[in-house]
Amino acid sequence: MxxxxxARLSLKxxxxxxxxxxxxxxxxxxxxxxxxxxxxxxRHCAACHAAGPGHPxxxxxxxxxxxxxxxxxxxxxxxxxxxxxxxxxxxxxxxMPFFRKTxxxxxxxxxxxxxxxxxx
Amino acid sequence: xxxxxxATKDFNAALAAxxxxxxxxxxxxxxxxxxxxxxxxxxxxxxxxERLAAAAVAPASTEEVQAVxxxxxxxxxxxxxxxxxxxxxxxxxxxNLRGSVxxxxxxxxxxxxxxxxxxxxxxxxxxxxxxxYQYIQDHQLKVWIxxxxxxWGSPIGNSLDHGLGDTWGIYRNHFxxxxxxxxxLADGTLIxxxxxxxxxxxxxxxxxxxxxxxxxxxxxxxxxxxxxKMGFWLMPEPESYLSGSIHVPRRAQVADLIDxxxxxxxxGIGGEPQYSSALHEEQQRPEFQALTANGRFPSDVELDAFAxxxxxxxxTVKLQFYGPSEVVAAQWxxxxxxxxxxxxxxxxxxxxxxxxxLSKEDRQKVDLVAFGIPSLAQFALTAxxxxxxxxxxxxxFFTPIIPKTGEAILKYQHVMWDELGKLGLPRQVGPFTPPxxxxxxxxxxxxxxxxxxSDVEGNRKLRGAFKHLIQVAAAHGWGEYRTPPMFQDAVRAxxxxxxxxxxxxxxxxxxAIDPNGILAAGRYGIWPRSxxxxx
Numbered sequence: 001m002x003x004x005x006x007a008r009l010s011l012k013x014x015x016x017x018x019x020x021x022x023x024x025x026x027x028x029x030x031x032x033x034x035x036x037x038x039x040x041x042x043r044h045c046a047a048c049h050a051a052g053p054g055h056p057x058x059x060x061x062x063x064x065x066x067x068x069x070x071x072x073x074x075x076x077x078x079x080x081x082x083x084x085x086x087x088x089x090x091x092x093x094x095x096m097p098f099f100r101k102t103x104x105x106x107x108x109x110x111x112x113x114x115x116x117x118x119x120x
Numbered sequence: 121x122x123x124x125x126x127a128t129k130d131f132n133a134a135l136a137a138x139x140x141x142x143x144x145x146x147x148x149x150x151x152x153x154x155x156x157x158x159x160x161x162x163x164x165x166x167x168x169x170e171r172l173a174a175a176a177v178a179p180a181s182t183e184e185v186q187a188v189x190x191x192x193x194x195x196x197x198x199x200x201x202x203x204x205x206x207x208x209x210x211x212x213x214x215x216n217l218r219g220s221v222x223x224x225x226x227x228x229x230x231x232x233x234x235x236x237x238x239x240x241x242x243x244x245x246x247x248x249x250x251x252x253y254q255y256i257q258d259h260q261l262k263v264w265i266x267x268x269x270x271x272w273g274s275p276i277g278n279s280l281d282h283g284l285g286d287t288w289g290i291y292r293n294h295f296x297x298x299x300x301x302x303x304x305l306a307d308g309t310l311i312x313x314x315x316x317x318x319x320x321x322x323x324x325x326x327x328x329x330x331x332x333x334x335x336x337x338x339x340x341x342x343x344x345x346x347x348x349k350m351g352f353w354l355m356p357e358p359e360s361y362l363s364g365s366i367h368v369p370r371r372a373q374v375a376d377l378i379d380x381x382x383x384x385x386x387x388g389i390g391g392e393p394q395y396s397s398a399l400h401e402e403q404q405r406p407e408f409q410a411l412t413a414n415g416r417f418p419s420d421v422e423l424d425a426f427a428x429x430x431x432x433x434x435x436t437v438k439l440q441f442y443g444p445s446e447v448v449a450a451q452w453x454x455x456x457x458x459x460x461x462x463x464x465x466x467x468x469x470x471x472x473x474x475x476x477x478l479s480k481e482d483r484q485k486v487d488l489v490a491f492g493i494p495s496l497a498q499f500a501l502t503a504x505x506x507x508x509x510x511x512x513x514x515x516x517f518f519t520p521i522i523p524k525t526g527e528a529i530l531k532y533q534h535v536m537w538d539e540l541g542k543l544g545l546p547r548q549v550g551p552f553t554p555p556x557x558x559x560x561x562x563x564x565x566x567x568x569x570x571x572x573x574s575d576v577e578g579n580r581k582l583r584g585a586f587k588h589l590i591q592v593a594a595a596h597g598w599g600e601y602r603t604p605p606m607f608q609d610a611v612r613a614x615x616x617x618x619x620x621x622x623x624x625x626x627x628x629x630x631x632a633i634d635p636n637g638i639l640a641a642g643r644y645g646i647w648p649r650s651x652x653x654x655x
Contacts, residue, residue: 047250047271047496052484054495060503060511090156094511095502097160097208101153102146102178102226102246 037115082113137191161514203277216642264492271494284558302349325351343640363471367433375526395554612645
């Protein structure tokens with residue numbers, strides 16, 4: 001049975017993904033250097049989602065996906081892209097809280113999403 | 121949503137002034153953006169009384185904070201400051217007063233100074249423990265920070281909420297180890313405390329008092345100002361770390377252990393002591409289940425016999441020493457000698473010995489927070505885990521301060537065992553629950569409750585139980601040191617000596633310093649005059 005938080009997230013995800021597809025896409029400001037998605041992942045995500053002990057995001061996903069082929073490490077995933085990453089960053093899931101735009105800007109979320117997309 | 125008692129015209133004028141102060145991009149009013157200021161771990165998520173913001177404004181400098189506060193003061197807009205906004209389990213970035221504008225200080229993220237000759241740092245509120253640690257590493261400075269469990273927290277925000285850590289003595293008590301503040305008052309006035317009040321002084325983060333009364337305490341767990349800079353004393357990077365454990369066979373001997381540790385700690389010998397009972401993992405044994413049938417708390421004699429039957433000591437304290445290698449070895453030797461003389465049947469086990477800084481391999485073996493290294497490992501408590509395979513949506517801590525004695529922890533076990541049973545909640549406190557030792561001059565004993573956003577009835581029951589436990593604890597003289605906004609009035613009411621005289625004088629100060637009552641109304645139970653008695 002799906003955990004209630006995941007059922008709720010799925011509904012939100014569908015709504016947000018639809019809006020993302022309809023919304024005009026804003027690129028980075030012309031005077032802004034390209035953001036380093038790998039460095040941003042290390043700064044904002046790795047404390048929970050890196051490999052090894054002491055990373056609750058990774059250990060949590062290892063339990064979630066224990067009977068599947070899905071890897072627990074986000075950097076090993078084949079199905080992530082900026083739109084999906086944005087949903088998780090802005091809505092959170094389970095123990096992972098959502099992040100404000102003062103913490104991670106939209107452009108930074110996009111760069112993290114592109115970095116994770118490039119892993120496949 | 122409009123702030124309470126504020127007309128649309130005034131709110132719009134204030135928002136325009138905020139935009140003028142910080143730029144259009146940093147005033148958030150859309151539902152989508154403002155929702156990011158909800159308390160992600162709220163125990164009343166989605167309910168009518170959930171504490172929500174009306175808007176948020178994010179200044180990047182002290183001058184911008186002053187401009188925002190002047191506008192808020194003029195239009196009487198309730199303002200709720202947050203630093204990194206990650207006080208999860210204690211309200212997150214959501215305000216005490218529904219409809220407040222959150223003053224989000226995350227963009228004020230400069231490490232202003234780290235001095236590894238005089239061992240201090242001065243930072244802004246948006247700096248996280250991760251940021252400060254990285255700055256120290258990048259600049260190869262020979263100092264440690266003391267970190268709380270969540271590394272994304274702010275040294276300023278955490279210390280202002282009386283947060284705590286896990287290394288040595290005074291450094292673990294983050295407010296005790298602060299030194300000097302810069303504060304913007306409700307009307308935009310800028311002050312500096314301690315030596316910061318003396319123009320040209322280079323001792324702001326060295327000597328805390330300056331001259332005359334110290335006001336710093338007003339800005340912690342309160343609502344008297346917005347702290348925009350703060351100094352912290354730091355520990356020099358120690359040369360080595362050594363740990364060792366002392367075991368005792370009987371339940372009542374926890375008192376001897378605690379007295380011994382106090383003797384050591386109050387002479388500066390050793391960092392955070394960690395108490396535990398190896399019997400905790402034996403509770404599923406049939407003989408223990410029989411001893412506790414029908415909610416009975418076993419006698420000391422029965423529990424000592426159970427420990428003996430398991431072949432395990434009843435209590436263990438792990439001592440941790442930081443410093444030059446000769447010194448830590450001598451400290452552990454002295455601790456064993458003193459323990460032997462006071463507790464003849466104590467036994468000992470050597471622990472870890474590391475040269476510092478830790479190697480990459482050693483970092484994999486240790487609890488990083490004991491080495492001043494920020495982490496988020498604590499969130500394993502709430503995320504999916506073998507003991508919580510579905511995971512949770514948040515957590516809530518109940519943490520009363522109790523005396524630093526064995527008698528107190530044993531009494532606490534009995535009281536909480538009974539109350540949790542009466543409330544129909546799992547008995548997470550029992551005969552093997554140790555005290556928590558973050559504060560070097562007092563003990564705490566934490567209860568952890570997990571939150572499910574979708575379990576409205578469970579959350580309602582939990583909120584009621586939490587308020588009951590506040591009263592039960594208070595009846596024994598145990599007071600919470602920190603609590604989320606929804607329980608702050610209840611805890612405040614328990615600190616009632618002389619018919620709440622402390623609250624009354626605090627309210628008088630509030631009326632004088634923030635006459636329009638715009639700053640963090642209700643924070644830690646301090647309400648402005650206009651709302652007093654209505655909450």
